Amino acid sequence: MATAKKATAKQSAVTRTKKPKGPTTPRFEPVKxxxxxxxxxxxxxxxxxxxxxxxxxxxxxxxxxxxxxxxxxxxxxxxxxxxxxxxxxPYPFKGSKEQKEAVVREALVKHPLLVRVRQFIQLGDKTEVALRKAATMLDIIPFSANDFAPLMAWAQALGAMKANLIAEDLVDAAEKEKEERHTEHSAKRIAFISHSSLDKPFIRQLAADLTARGIDVWLDEQRIRVGDSIPEKIAQGLAGSDYFLLAISENSAESEWVRKELNNALVSEVQRRKVHILPLKLDATPVPAVIGDKKYADFSKSYKSGLEELVTAMRNDA
Incomplete structure (x- = not known):
């Protein structure tokens, strides 16, 4: 009986001192x-x-x-x-390597760990010290620099580790590149297509047809999460584009994106970036009132005529 009590007491002590498992330490994989x-x-x-x-x-x-x-x-x-x-x-499918690099650079610049790394670098720390301190701030314990080597390599390669760099700088750079493009290639146009994921088959065809006509395309599925700032989320792709094509359909009308986020603030941000709004009417669904005064391309009766209407509107503005 005494032996059994001792065993029970020992087991209870182990249970009391056993620490709960913490969050899994992130590890980035070495890939190209x-x-x-x-x-x-x-x-x-x-x-x-x-x-x-x-x-x-x-x-x-x-x-x-x-x-x-x-x-x-x-x-x-x-x-x-x-x-x-x-x-x-948002992502520039069939876009240039530079455009795709810009998307990855934006994600890296916004990454919570790298935001803090750059802050410590600004304070005078070397990169390896800044990384360790930043990881500690995010409760990444235990910390191994090797786990983050691929992340740091990508960030260095894409220029995302400049100490004073912020996401707004990338948006400004995209606007400047657009101005230069208008000077050097006045007829070149870039379209930012915002759409419901349920309309993806239509959007794939449209993206292929626009690309074949020399118009670069950014694809953005209307997905929102709690705390998302839509203007901020789409800022870089939007700033570098000439047109904001918004696919209006029964699917998009029922989405949270359109019901909650298509508002005057977003429309004002699009226009502030000198981007033309062109709704795409996919079916009989009414165009939302906030953009009801905009000229739209009507695909509801004929895809072919809607496409020609859209391309003509974009070319006439070139």
Missing amino acids: LDDLFVALDAIAWLDSPNITQVAQFAAVDRRVAGKLLKNASQIGLAEQVGGGYVLSL
Whole structure:
């Protein structure tokens, strides 16, 4: 009996002193940045693809695809919804490498860990010291610099580690690049397409047709989460674009994005960035009152005539 009591007491002591497991320490995978772009292409084009689908689309090994998606999720470029992945930021499918790099740079500049790293660098710390301190602030314990080496390599390669860099700087740079483009290539146009994920089949066709006509396309699925600032979320892609194409349909009318976020503040921000709003009427759904005075391209009766109407409107403004 005494032996049994001692065993019970010992077990209770172990239970009392055993620490609960903390959050999993993030670890970034060593994969190529160029492979990340084709993985993001897959997410932009497919309907919530899983790892296997991304791997096949991007022509990479499934394990590599898993690592790319893990990094993309941790950086804030993509998120897992159900069994597949969706983009968290607007993305220039079929855009230039520079445009795609700009998207990744934006995500890195906004990354909470790197925000704090840059702050400590501003205070005079070396990068490795700044990283350790930043990780401590975010309760990343235990900390291993090797876990973040791929993240830091991407950030360094894309110029996201400048000590005084903030997201607003990227938006200003996008606007400046647009001004230069208008001077050097006056007929070149870039369209930012905001749409419901349920309208993705239509948007894929439209993106292909616009690209074939020399118009670059940014794709943005209307996804909002608590605390999201829509103007801030789309700022860089919007600032570099000439047109804000908003797909209006029964699907989008029922979305939280349109019901809550399509408001005067967003419209004012679009216009402040010198971007023309062109609604795309996909079906009989009325155009929301806030943009009811805008000329729209009507695809509800004929895709072909709607496309020609849209392209003509964009070309006439060139």
